[in-house]
Amino acid sequence: MxxxxxxxxxxxxxxxxxxxxxxxxxxxxxxxxxxxxxxxxxxxxxxxxxxxxxxxxxxxxxxxxxxxxxxxxxxxxxxxxxxxxxxxxxxxxxxxxxxxxxxxxxxxxxxGFQGAVKRHGFHGMPASHGHHHVMRHVGSIGQRFPQHTLPGMRMAGRMGGKRQSTRxxxxxxxxxxxxxxxxxxxxxxxxxxxxxxxxx
Structure with missing residues (x-):
């Protein structure tokens, strides 16, 4: 090799x-x-x-x-x-x-720290029909049970700076x-x- x-x-x-x-x-x-x-x-x-x-x-x-x-x-x-x-x-x-x-x-x-739209490709919220200030928000991050956010949920955070291989x-x-x-x-x-x- x-x-x-x-x-x-x-x-x-x-x-x-x-x-x-x-x-x-x-x-x-x-x-x-x-x-x-x-x-x-x-x-x-x-x-x-x-x-x-x-x-x-x-x-x-x-x-x-x-x-x-x-x-x-x-x-x-x-x-x-x-x-x-x-x-x-x-x-x-x-x-x-x-x-x-x-x-x-x-x-x-x-x-650096990026939102879910840039980091994960989320589509965002509708820009009309009563929506305001939430167009690039994540949305729901869980449900009533088990009353906590599950590990691995895609959210905003640090983007890039990781090892990657291209074959x-x-x-x-x-x-x-x-x-x-x-x-x-x-x-x-x-x-x-x-x-x-x-x-x-």
Missing amino acids: AFILGKKVGMTQIFREDGIVVPVTVIEAGPITVTQLKSPDKEGYGAVQFGYGVAKHPNKPATGHTKNAGSNPKTLRELHGDDKAMEAKEFAVSIFKPGDIVKISGNTKAR GLEVISVDADHNTMTVRGAVPGRRGTLLEIRTQ
Whole structure:
């Protein structure tokens, strides 16, 4: 399984040879450095730890942890599984090729406290026939029995800022010289969001 960390740059569109417009997301991917190989005997589980980016002001514990890797990464992520193929020192975006189907995970845009209409797509109340000040209210949140609101009731609250994965994205192009890749469609998050990219 190919795996790399990247940063969302933004969306654009490209034109295929047959004239079809393809919406794509540009991702600045890699390179990532292997900082630690975890084994079931020592750590209790098998995993490969990767580092991405460069920390501006690394503290001493972080510097000591990544001393053997020869880098001070800004972000650390783990890929579980005792995979001997991951024992290389560094991975670049060139491990992907056009046509690969990938799954991309990241945090969605955080939109703060939102009402039920925006957060859950409620239609709201009628805007006439005596209604006033309630057009975007939730409405009934329960019944006479059991006399309390049931867990999971869709109401207003904090929207976004959660981890989300998008599957089935096709890699359109890979530029190893500039460490960028383009995938068809949209990926979670805003510009600059940290993304985990892996083949399915």
